[in-house]
Amino acid sequence: MTQDELKQTVAREAIRYVVDDAWIGVGSGTTAHFFIDELARIKHRIRGAVSSSVKSSERLKSHGIDVEELNNVDDLPVYIDGADEVTQWGAMIKGGGGALTREKIVAAVGRRFVCIADASKLVPVLGAFPLPVEVIPMARSYVAREMVRLGGQPVWRMGFTTDNGNVILDVAGLAIEEPVAMETKINQIAGVVTVGLFAHRGADVILIGTDRGVKTLTPPG
Secondary structure, three states: OOHHHHHHHHHHHHHHHOOOOOEEEEOOOHHHHHHHHHHHHHHHHOOEEEEOOHHHHHHHHHOOOOEOOHHHOOOOOOEEEOOOEEOOOOOEEOOOOOOHHHHHHHHHHOOOEEEEEEHHHEOOOEOOOOEEEEEOHHHHHHHHHHHHHOOOEEEEOOOOOOOOOOEEEEEEOOOEOOHHHHHHHHHOOOOEEEEOEEOOOOOOEEEEEEOOEEEEEOOOO
16 A cells, blocks of 8 residues: 555544544644545534644635634544654654644643554654754754754754744754653753654554554553
């Protein structure tokens, strides 16, 4: 199966976790877009969606799915999103598409986080994928120096601005053995909006698309 076919398979499986007559949190990126396409088939069962990016909102609306502001939603039973990397323990690197801050906010509100990914995203240790860090523009150089002190090799994602008007540093060279501690450390650097480490609030369920079907992982919580 191609990577897109694996993504479509796992997106279809994720529909099982949709709660009827409720709002659903929807993430960003190609796998999440496959999920949105599947969600359109059952849109009559849900109230609508809270989206973590402008692109996802546009795709939801193109399918006739109502998109609501998070501030107007007091209960989000489930949040479904992809990952750039994920471990069997539920820690993830996200933000390859640049929507990490909004993804982290919606994930924090969701009572259950379902991560959907193809098998290539499942890793024993995070860090082969460059770690995105959203930064206030005036702090870019300072934060980059701090990331070097942590052992990383930061690269400014030039020409890219987040939905929040900030910049992204993609940090390579990190083997993230303790993701919770690393997330805390980076988030405490002045000028960092958030880091694309999802460890404090990791996945509750991981759906991995493989050639043999969808593998379900439930990290200990």
